[in-house]
Amino acid sequence: MLVKPNCDCILVLISIPRTGTNFLCSLLNYHPLITSYYEIFHPKKFYSGYQNNPEGIIEQINQKYSVNFLNSEDIKLINWIHNNPTKLIDTLVSFNSKQYVSFKLFPDHLNCSIIESAIIKNRNMKKILVKRNLLATYVSHEIAIKTNKWNNFDTSAIRISLSVEKFAKWVNWAEQWYQLFENNSSPEKSDYFIINYEDIHAHKTNTDKLIYLDRLLKNIGLKLGTEYQIPNIDYLKMMKKQDTRTTLEEKIINYREFIEKAKDKGLSEHLG
Numbered sequence: 001m002l003v004k005p006n007c008d009c010i011l012v013l014i015s016i017p018r019t020g021t022n023f024l025c026s027l028l029n030y031h032p033l034i035t036s037y038y039e040i041f042h043p044k045k046f047y048s049g050y051q052n053n054p055e056g057i058i059e060q061i062n063q064k065y066s067v068n069f070l071n072s073e074d075i076k077l078i079n080w081i082h083n084n085p086t087k088l089i090d091t092l093v094s095f096n097s098k099q100y101v102s103f104k105l106f107p108d109h110l111n112c113s114i115i116e117s118a119i120i121k122n123r124n125m126k127k128i129l130v131k132r133n134l135l136a137t138y139v140s141h142e143i144a145i146k147t148n149k150w151n152n153f154d155t156s157a158i159r160i161s162l163s164v165e166k167f168a169k170w171v172n173w174a175e176q177w178y179q180l181f182e183n184n185s186s187p188e189k190s191d192y193f194i195i196n197y198e199d200i201h202a203h204k205t206n207t208d209k210l211i212y213l214d215r216l217l218k219n220i221g222l223k224l225g226t227e228y229q230i231p232n233i234d235y236l237k238m239m240k241k242q243d244t245r246t247t248l249e250e251k252i253i254n255y256r257e258f259i260e261k262a263k264d265k266g267l268s269e270h271l272g
Contacts, residue, residue, distance in 0.1 A: 014104075036101075137174070
């Protein structure tokens with residue numbers, strides 16, 4: 001990959017849905033040295049973040065590669081991105097004026113062979129595994145499916161019943177995804193780090209979370225000589241958790257029965 005001298009490295013947030021990656025991307029995007037490009041390999045739309053001028057990025061792709069994509073939802077653009085992930089990343093790097101760029105990667109974004117060549121073997125990338133307690137993640141995922149609301153929606157009044165069998169299959173899917181990176185025996189494995197959802201949100205205010213993230217990124221090797229520029233108050237109020245409840249028991253109708261059956265199936269480590 002050809003990288004501009006002013007771009008020290010690329011951060012890849014490797015995760016599954018409902019692990020707080022939108023919030024994390026928002027925090028990163030307010031760092032003065034990081035451009036956060038969000039979900040660039042989404043299967044239906046090029047999500048680069050509205051503040052990051054997606055139209056300008058597409059125009060640069062058109063000019064650089066002699067193509068004629070219309071907008072972020074152009075199916076031809078989506079197909080091109082999934083067939084040429086390295087070209088897209090190169091374009092984002094050249095379009096970026098900051099020291100670092102970041103994006104997130106979910107299981108349905110790229111196939112395994114492309115992930116191996118474009119992500120795992122790329123030594124200019126720092127791969128960050130974003131994790132959250134799997135039961136909490138699953139509950140959030142099932143509530144989102146039930147409401148068909150994935151962002152900026154208060155789910156605090158929604159309760160659901162869970163199937164242990166479906167949860168077990170989902171846990172297996174999630175573990176296989178993370179193991180694709182954690183079990184990789186290549187020299188690039190040393191470039192992996194872990195951020196836990198629970199560690200971020202153990203800090204009460206968004207300002208404290210920004211400071212925590214800044215310190216964590218410095219600890220994994222980023223050269224961040226500048227502290228975060230704290231967003232304005234209105235933005236901080238917008239970036240709040242979608243569910244204000246503090247326990248999973250408040251969210252699961254059949255909580256006690258579910259927990260007992262899950263323990264019987266050997267899922268205790270994922271129950272929080």
